[in-house]
Amino acid sequence: MRRYICKRLGVYAAIFVGVTILIFGMMMAMPGDPFSGLMLDPSIPPEYIEQQQEKLGLNDPVPIQYIKWVSRILRGDMGFTSDGRPAAPQVWAAMKNTFLITIPSFLFSTLIAVLFGIYSAIHVNRFFDKAVTLLTFLEVSIPTFFLALTCVKFFGYDLQLLPVSGLHSLTGNLTGWAYIQDSILHMILPVSILTLTQTSSMLRYTRSSLLEVIGQDYVRTARAKGLTRKQAILRHGVKNALLPMITIFCMRLPVIVSGALFTETVFVWPGIGMLNYNSIMGREYSIIIAIAAMQAIIILMTNLLADILYMVADPRIRLGGVKQS
Amino acid sequence: MGKILEVNHLTVEFQTVQGIASAVRDLSFDINEGEIIGIVGESGSGKSVTSLAVMGLLDENTARIPNGEILFRGKDLLKLSEKELCKLRGAEITMVFQEPAMALNPVMRVEKQLQEVYRIHARSRAKNCRGELTALLEELRVPDAGQVLKKYPFELSGGMKQRIMIAMAMLSKPQLMIADEPTTALDVTTQAEILELIKMMQKETGCAVILITHDLGVIAEMADRVLVMYRGQLVEQREIGEFYRGARHPYSKDLLRSRPEGFDRRFWSIPGTIPNAYTPLTGCGYCGRCRQAEERCQDTPPQLTIFPDGSQVRCHKCRGGMENEQ
Amino acid sequence: MKKLWMRLCQMHGRKELSAEHLSFGQLTIKRFCRDRWAVFGCIVILAVLCIVLAAPVICEYKPETIDKSMIRKAPGEGHILGTDDYGRDVFSRLVYGGRVSMAVAVCATALQLFFGIVLGSFAGYFGKWVDSFIMRVADVFMCFPFYIIAVCLAAILGPGLRNTIIILGFLGWPSLCRMVRAEILSIKENDFIMAAKSLGLSSGEIMFRHILPNVISPIIVSATLSVAGAIMSEASLSFLNLGVKIPQPSWGNMLSSAQSMNTLINEWWRWVPPGLCIIIVILSINYIGEGLRKAMTPKAGE
Numbered sequence: 010m011r012r013y014i015c016k017r018l019g020v021y022a023a024i025f026v027g028v029t030i031l032i033f034g035m036m037m038a039m040p041g042d043p044f045s046g047l048m049l050d051p052s053i054p055p056e057y058i059e060q061q062q063e064k065l066g067l068n069d070p071v072p073i074q075y076i077k078w079v080s081r082i083l084r085g086d087m088g089f090t091s092d093g094r095p096a097a098p099q100v101w102a103a104m105k106n107t108f109l110i111t112i113p114s115f116l117f118s119t120l121i122a123v124l125f126g127i128y129s130a131i132h133v134n135r136f137f138d139k140a141v142t143l144l145t146f147l148e149v150s151i152p153t154f155f156l157a158l159t160c161v162k163f164f165g166y167d168l169q170l171l172p173v174s175g176l177h178s179l180t181g182n183l184t185g186w187a188y189i190q191d192s193i194l195h196m197i198l199p200v201s202i203l204t205l206t207q208t209s210s211m212l213r214y215t216r217s218s219l220l221e222v223i224g225q226d227y228v229r230t231a232r233a234k235g236l237t238r239k240q241a242i243l244r245h246g247v248k249n250a251l252l253p254m255i256t257i258f259c260m261r262l263p264v265i266v267s268g269a270l271f272t273e274t275v276f277v278w279p280g281i282g283m284l285n286y287n288s289i290m291g292r293e294y295s296i297i298i299a300i301a302a303m304q305a306i307i308i309l310m311t312n313l314l315a316d317i318l319y320m321v322a323d324p325r326i327r328l329g330g331v332k333q334s
Numbered sequence: 335m336g337k338i339l340e341v342n343h344l345t346v347e348f349q350t351v352q353g354i355a356s357a358v359r360d361l362s363f364d365i366n367e368g369e370i371i372g373i374v375g376e377s378g379s380g381k382s383v384t385s386l387a388v389m390g391l392l393d394e395n396t397a398r399i400p401n402g403e404i405l406f407r408g409k410d411l412l413k414l415s416e417k418e419l420c421k422l423r424g425a426e427i428t429m430v431f432q433e434p435a436m437a438l439n440p441v442m443r444v445e446k447q448l449q450e451v452y453r454i455h456a457r458s459r460a461k462n463c464r465g466e467l468t469a470l471l472e473e474l475r476v477p478d479a480g481q482v483l484k485k486y487p488f489e490l491s492g493g494m495k496q497r498i499m500i501a502m503a504m505l506s507k508p509q510l511m512i513a514d515e516p517t518t519a520l521d522v523t524t525q526a527e528i529l530e531l532i533k534m535m536q537k538e539t540g541c542a543v544i545l546i547t548h549d550l551g552v553i554a555e556m557a558d559r560v561l562v563m564y565r566g567q568l569v570e571q572r573e574i575g576e577f578y579r580g581a582r583h584p585y586s587k588d589l590l591r592s593r594p595e596g597f598d599r600r601f602w603s604i605p606g607t608i609p610n611a612y613t614p615l616t617g618c619g620y621c622g623r624c625r626q627a628e629e630r631c632q633d634t635p636p637q638l639t640i641f642p643d644g645s646q647v648r649c650h651k652c653r654g655g656m657e658n659e660q
Numbered sequence: 661m662k663k664l665w666m667r668l669c670q671m672h673g674r675k676e677l678s679a680e681h682l683s684f685g686q687l688t689i690k691r692f693c694r695d696r697w698a699v700f701g702c703i704v705i706l707a708v709l710c711i712v713l714a715a716p717v718i719c720e721y722k723p724e725t726i727d728k729s730m731i732r733k734a735p736g737e738g739h740i741l742g743t744d745d746y747g748r749d750v751f752s753r754l755v756y757g758g759r760v761s762m763a764v765a766v767c768a769t770a771l772q773l774f775f776g777i778v779l780g781s782f783a784g785y786f787g788k789w790v791d792s793f794i795m796r797v798a799d800v801f802m803c804f805p806f807y808i809i810a811v812c813l814a815a816i817l818g819p820g821l822r823n824t825i826i827i828l829g830f831l832g833w834p835s836l837c838r839m840v841r842a843e844i845l846s847i848k849e850n851d852f853i854m855a856a857k858s859l860g861l862s863s864g865e866i867m868f869r870h871i872l873p874n875v876i877s878p879i880i881v882s883a884t885l886s887v888a889g890a891i892m893s894e895a896s897l898s899f900l901n902l903g904v905k906i907p908q909p910s911w912g913n914m915l916s917s918a919q920s921m922n923t924l925i926n927e928w929w930r931w932v933p934p935g936l937c938i939i940i941v942i943l944s945i946n947y948i949g950e951g952l953r954k955a956m957t958p959k960a961g962e
Contacts, residue, residue, distance in 0.1 A: 150942035235424030267805035
């Protein structure tokens with residue numbers, strides 16, 4: 010088991026190097042640098058600019074810059090934005106806001122997807138299943154931002170039911186319970202939309218995984234023992250069907266950090282997505298790169314987590330030493 | 335000796351994209367208590383479908399039973415609710431399947447899977463049954479039975495898994511056990527062992543056995559009576575000794591002829607293949623391949639002739655207790 | 661084609677059409693046509709294609725013609741779907757935008773297919789270090805959430821039709837490559853490949869004439885779904901003004917106008933039609949893809 014983990018770690022380390030080179034390359038390729046704008050400002054002495062460039066290591070040869078940058082990122086130092094503030098706190102603050110909407114929606118969507126998926130598979134081709142299938146098709150076809158825009162118009166303006174902009178109401182300083190209530194009201198729409206758009210793929214996976222398992226011999230054996238069809242599926246099938254779901258679940262985890270770009274844009278929610286977009290438009294390299302690197306690391310880690318969890322859960326891998334690739 | 339199972343005019347069809355496939359056509363047979371019946375036939379003859387129909391395990395989306403009844407001790411299984419059927423399945427009527435490889439849940443320990451039979455039908459006995467299970471496995475010649483109980487199915491060989499399946503089927507001392515090609519997926523030496531074990535269990539418990547196979551040698555060793563099926567129909571039913579001494583139906587004769595025997599005989603196989611289940615049956619089903627076919631065999635379906643000793647045959651040429659010479 | 665025709669003529673003469681006599685292609689088409697949704701999807705897509713191809717004929721106005729006197733007019737008065745903030749006719753922008761969106765999607769998919777199939781075939785067939793290298797590169801690409809990297813690339817390359825196609829094609833090949841590789845790996849060890857090898861066929865011949873035809877089914881399904889995905893991605897990028905650049909219309913950048921509150925609330929005709937078009941087209945393509953998948957790999961009970 011240890012060998013397996015080490016092997017996977019090795020693979021991921023190699024991928025990480027590749028990823029950082031890619032990001033670094035993109036950073037180098039982006040037109041302009043943080044100080045090209047400043048250079049046009051006559052009041053700033055050129056020595057100051059050169060000093061800053063030296064400080065940021067912009068004059069070092071490329072490989073050195075790369076190594077310096079990687080070591081900084083791994084320590085959590087994300088450099089500075091062009092207005093001189095450290096980038097890291099900005100990134101973390103935006104992350105917290107994103108988590109406020111992505112974590113609840115992730116949990117809800119997983120729960121709904123698994124429950125509905127299991128029910129659909131058990132009652133395959135009946136009305137519920139057909140309805141759910143239709144909804145999943147629709148869901149993949151509706152762009153998130155379109156759904157968000159429609160909800161904003163409908164719930165925010167036509168019905169005046171829910172707030173649609175930002176994290177908190179702009180009016181007044183609410184404290185304590187009122188503050189929390191206000192925040193929750195603001196969260197309802199973004200969380201609902203994110204939940205809706207994330208459920209379908211996991212639901213389809215659950216359904217098809219369980220359907221495949223239902224056709225297996227051991228479910229038939231269970232029925233031959235005297236279990237009803239539903240009991241056989243639930244007691245014998247679900248565990249086998251959920252094994253591959255572990256991988257899917259872990260692969261979806263990065264969505265918590267990255268999945269809300271369009272929702273944040275429409276709802277003006279100050280999260281990572283908005284920060285990323287604004288940084289790209291404003292050429293804030295330190296933030297762009299930091300976010301990209303963070304995404305990559307999280308994805309690699311969730312991959313590793315998926316491998317480990319799968320190994321723990323499936324006795325075939327744990328005991329038999331079967332290679333999963 | 336009472337009748338344990340009566341199948342009367344059973345017809346099973348499957349509704350598929352390509353049309354309606356007739357798997358079993360107007361099948362009737364009985365089984366007495368303690369009897370071992372062998373059902374023999376090529377792939378596609380409908381033998382497995384029959385056993386699944388008895389167990390009530392046909393795919394409910396595609397299978398249709400337009401006609402027939404299956405009486406288990408007088409109760410029509412086709413009319414029972416799912417709940418009532420579940421009481422019988424696993425306790426009174428059990429089944430052993432063909433492929434042991436995937437027939438056991440790969441992520442559940444053997445003990446738990448065996449124990450489940452008790453948990454479903456006799457809760458009180460489930461708690462401390464390890465001793466019983468170990469004893470049963472030892473009877474079935476499973477080495478190191480105690481350890482095997484703790485293992486997962488993927489850690490065991492095919493023969494071992496099949497023994498566990500037999501244990502599972504025998505645990506509740508059923509009245510009828512159906513074994514659908516239990517040895518086809520195993521190597522020859524293991525085959526012999528498994529068959530011996532089935533026979534031993536049968537003697538001990540006195541249950542009736544339906545043994546489904548395409549191997550005539552297996553039937554010769556195990557069965558009291560043999561049913562030959564072709565294209566979903568029963569074409570001959572005979573007591574085993576009589577069958578081997580002189581089968582009546584041309585298909586049975588061809589089957590007996592095609593057994594590889596001795597080193598001096600060439601292999602002979604019945605020419606042609608079974609037409610697929612979508613082709614409607616006109617006249618005798620065996621007509622295309624029968625060496626004794628006549629004009630009437632093409633358009634008139636032969637009826638089942640019942641002889642005084644109880645044997646049956648479905649052939650135009652074997653009527654009235656008189657056989658036509660070849 | 662000739663074989664198919666001969667078969668069809670043969671079939672006419674037969675009384676009974678049982679499944680044995682149909683070729684794989686014919687069976688696939690038959691199964692496909694049984695799926696009502698897939699057929700419906702086909703009809704819709706064909707209709708949409710006809711409309712966008714007939715754009716010059718059915719549109720009264722050119723999509724980029726500015727008319728300052730007719731700014732932000734509601735539907736009616738000579739403009740079926742009203743006008744936008746430069747007086748451009750929304751309907752013609754919708755139809756021409758459809759051309760752009762679908763062209764981008766198809767080209768991007770073609771690019772993905774090319775790289776995906778070639779690299780996947782090499783990886784699958786040659787194995788060892790070629791395989792490892794290609795797979796690690798694919799892994800690196802798949803390490804990023806799509807939009808993060810797409811947005812970065814769009815910032816580097818700049819918005820525009822050609823760049824959008826490049827970005828979408830460039831980011832989409834890894835998953836196709838993976839799939840092709842997996843299929844090839846499963847076929848590679850088959851006996852008929854070893855037979856071909858022993859007959860002396862070169863690697864290239866084996867790959868393209870024997871292995872690939874067997875991999876075609878999942879590729880076709882994947883390609884269909886890729887087109888749907890590309891339409892969505894193009895729309896999303898254009899929504900952020902990083903895709904097709906205004907004044908060239910595309911469904912996505914028409915939707916970006918809805919980012920202003922005024923347009924969102926008061927001028928529904930500017931953003932609801934392109935949104936609905938996107939939904940309908942992607943939905944239809946998804947149904948077609950699903951129908952193809954069911955037709956090519958039938959399972960029991962479907």
